[in-house]
Amino acid sequence: MNENLYVGIDLGGTSTKLAFVSEEGNIVHKWSIPTDTSNNGEQIITHIAQSIDEQLVKTNNKKESLRGLGMGAPGFIDLETGFVYQAVNIGWRDYPLKDKLEEVLGIPAVIDNDANVAALGEMWRGAGDGSKQLLCVTLGTGVGGGIIINGNIVHGINGMAGEIGHITVQTSGGAPCNCGKSGCLESFASATGIVRLAEEAVKEHPDSQLNELDKITAKAVFELAEKGDQVSNSVIEQMTHVLGLVLANLSNAINPEKIVIGGGVSMAGEPLLKLLRKQFKAFALPRVNEGVDFEIATLGNDAGVIGSAWLAKEKV
Amino acid sequence: MNENLYVGIDLGGTSTKLAFVSEEGNIVHKWSIPTDTSNNGEQIITHIAQSIDEQLVKTNNKKESLRGLGMGAPGFIDLETGFVYQAVNIGWRDYPLKDKLEEVLGIPAVIDNDANVAALGEMWRGAGDGSKQLLCVTLGTGVGGGIIINGNIVHGINGMAGEIGHITVQTSGGAPCNCGKSGCLESFASATGIVRLAEEAVKEHPDSQLNELDKITAKAVFELAEKGDQVSNSVIEQMTHVLGLVLANLSNAINPEKIVIGGGVSMAGEPLLKLLRKQFKAFALPRVNEGVDFEIATLGNDAGVIGSAWLAKEKV
Incomplete structure (x- = not known):
């Protein structure tokens, strides 16, 4: 009791x-x-x-x-x-x-x-580890976000804050998104987005090991990348470039202490974080980059x- | 007394x-x-x-x-x-x-x-008009920012929050910025950035009225644009495209109630806001766009x- x-x-x-x-x-x-x-x-x-x-x-x-x-x-x-x-x-x-x-x-x-x-x-008992300046990103079927500033969730004026999946990264000719716009972060960095990038890449490079799969999944792309498949690596490179850019741009604005990556795609773990940190560093102000740690979400479901x-x- | x-x-x-x-x-x-x-x-x-x-x-x-x-x-x-x-x-x-x-x-x-x-x-007695969810942008020699969430300034983990002038809008081949990076918002949307864009445009279109000026200034670009100079209009179009995109992307994340534009460039007034609103609408989620008002800063110095x-x- x-x-x-x-x-x-x-x-x-x-x-x-x-x-x-x-x-x-x-x-x-x-x-x-x-x-x-x-x-x-x-x-x-x-x-x-x-x-x-x-x-x-x-x-x-x-x-x-x-x-x-x-x-x-x-x-x-x-x-x-x-x-x-x-x-x-x-x-x-x-x-x-x-x-x-x-x-x-x-x-x-x-x-x-x-x-x-x-x-x-994640702030209370997970990867945030008590940090009160947190940017949480969920890479699943879509891309979701939660921004914590001074220990409180940012809601915004009508509850829309944190919709980072719909930040535009390709201003023309981008893939259509469920939100009605096109070229959204979600179409690059979600599990669905990674599959889309891989399917496009395979068309141009049919010699990729991706072509031997019955069905391309985000998990398989990360696995083949680890095994040295060049096309899979270029897909992950593209995905982390776009995500690192968006996270750096957001961080120049809100200067978080931790960026916590969760969702199914985050199962890729340290290899994903390593590439993300590299891209982030290229686009964040030096002092913003110094202030931040990347972590994989630890609480799962x-x-x-x-x-x-x-x-x-x-x-x- | x-x-x-x-x-x-x-x-x-x-x-x-x-x-x-x-x-x-x-x-x-x-x-x-x-x-x-x-x-x-x-x-x-x-x-x-x-x-x-x-x-x-x-x-x-x-x-x-x-x-x-x-x-x-x-x-x-x-x-x-x-x-x-x-x-x-x-x-x-x-x-x-x-x-x-x-x-x-x-x-x-x-x-x-x-x-x-x-x-x-601006929040207390200016264009913010008491709004507690505010994104303030200063377009001067550089581009500065101040983000207010729930009535308090966002400082971030090491005081760097609000550095929106150094959000990257051109990932390769951009103009070098004082911050050490290149392709920053500041190199497009500051007074200096507008002059840079205009000087580039004049090289390609020497027939522009901009070419008749002793010295190109941001103020002159806005004035000639109002008078119908096509090159000046394309410069303003380019500047508001980039700024509208950045503000929409930030707003998808923090969902502000007001965006207050200040600094010398904001003297351009309503014509500037009109173009900004149009670009913003193209890149913001519909509900984010509905939630926000654009205002010119009113307190000046x-x-x-x-x-x-x-x-x-x-x-x-």
Whole structure:
């Protein structure tokens, strides 16, 4: 039995991750449940509440120990009121998420964007290691970002801050992006973007080992690059050039202490960081470059629940 | 006689601007004195103190009314301790500015970077109009910046935040910059950068009216563009393209409410903003674009003393 616990919730379109987290940011117990998006997700909060009650019993904890609840959710959210304008993958539209959670669960709740809570998790207990000036980048299917300044997430005037995947790196003739623009960072530095670059490169260099794969994946490109495949190396070079440039440009503006790289592509680890540091150094002011460390995110799938619990602890 | 006054000081390499500022941010009295940089600027603080005493007498105010002093200074400053590592134009090196000010003047002091206090001035009483999410850009001999998030200046981990003039916009073959890199925003969007672009353009198009000038200035380029000179218009187009792109990319990351353009080049006014808005819209996410207003800075040379006074009021 624990005295003070925080509930961290990472809401996704397929599954919802939950955890009881201690005041120190340790996961005491974690579990996940399917996200029921039927009927515009109207049962989601009820399912979460039931599941929390069950797990309290199972872990011999009392509801009175729960000091607060934090949730990271996808979509457009009014961060002050916890009102969700639209969350396409969940089915919510004009949904008073914070009020619903507090009503059904009876504990105070704080909501933020899913990419932001992951950044807060890395700040608190992950690669950020307590640093309060943090630039977090998630290289997954897309490219997401979370910017922490003086220990708080930057939200901006209408919750759009951190959308670094849609920074334009090719002003004409770039690949179309889901956002409606073209030439976005995402089309170079996401897993999808790396595959796109590799597929283009293979067309021009059919002798590459990439051509022997059934299906090109970002992981395979990094693996073949390590094995010396020149075309794979040029793809990684191109990707890190673009990402290093964007991160250096952003860093000249916000001068972070740490840049934390997460998401599936970050599994490439130190070889990725080495190339990124080199490109970053070419475009950052010397004193900005001196001030920053690059790190691979360490919390993986737990970043969201830990960051949500931080929100519950600090902002309730 | 006033009850509560704040001293705002804007220290420059040639002259030092000073003001008594009310709690509401109104300039009660302002004046300036030459900056005596002889002997590594060792007399500067003494001169400031003497001058403040004189002006107190002259304006019939009492030293006891002075609640605090803020100063914007050029150079590398430890913002917590008010220690100046180096201020080339002033002559200081390893100079305990805040301690000296407090010792000689006997009132509490706060120091920040000169570009930052100008941004704070615009936030408090200028074009920022109280907005707490602000991106301030100064287009002068160089390009400076000040980023305000949640009402506070972003300093970054070693005081370098806001150096947007050194964001790289041309990754190869760009003009060399004073910072040691090349292809920086500054080489396109400063007064000097505009002259550079115009001089290049005139070489290729000697029929431009620019060629009839004794000396090309940024002001003349804007004036000839207004009068229909095609080459001048293409220079302004190029400058606003690059600046709009950089501001849109930054805004996708920090999602500001206002972008305030100041410095000599901002005298071009609405025609400049019109082109900037167009370029910005092409590269910003739609919701980021909806959230932002462009404004010309309104405080001119008073921004520094007003912002310094804000610092004194809020941070002493």
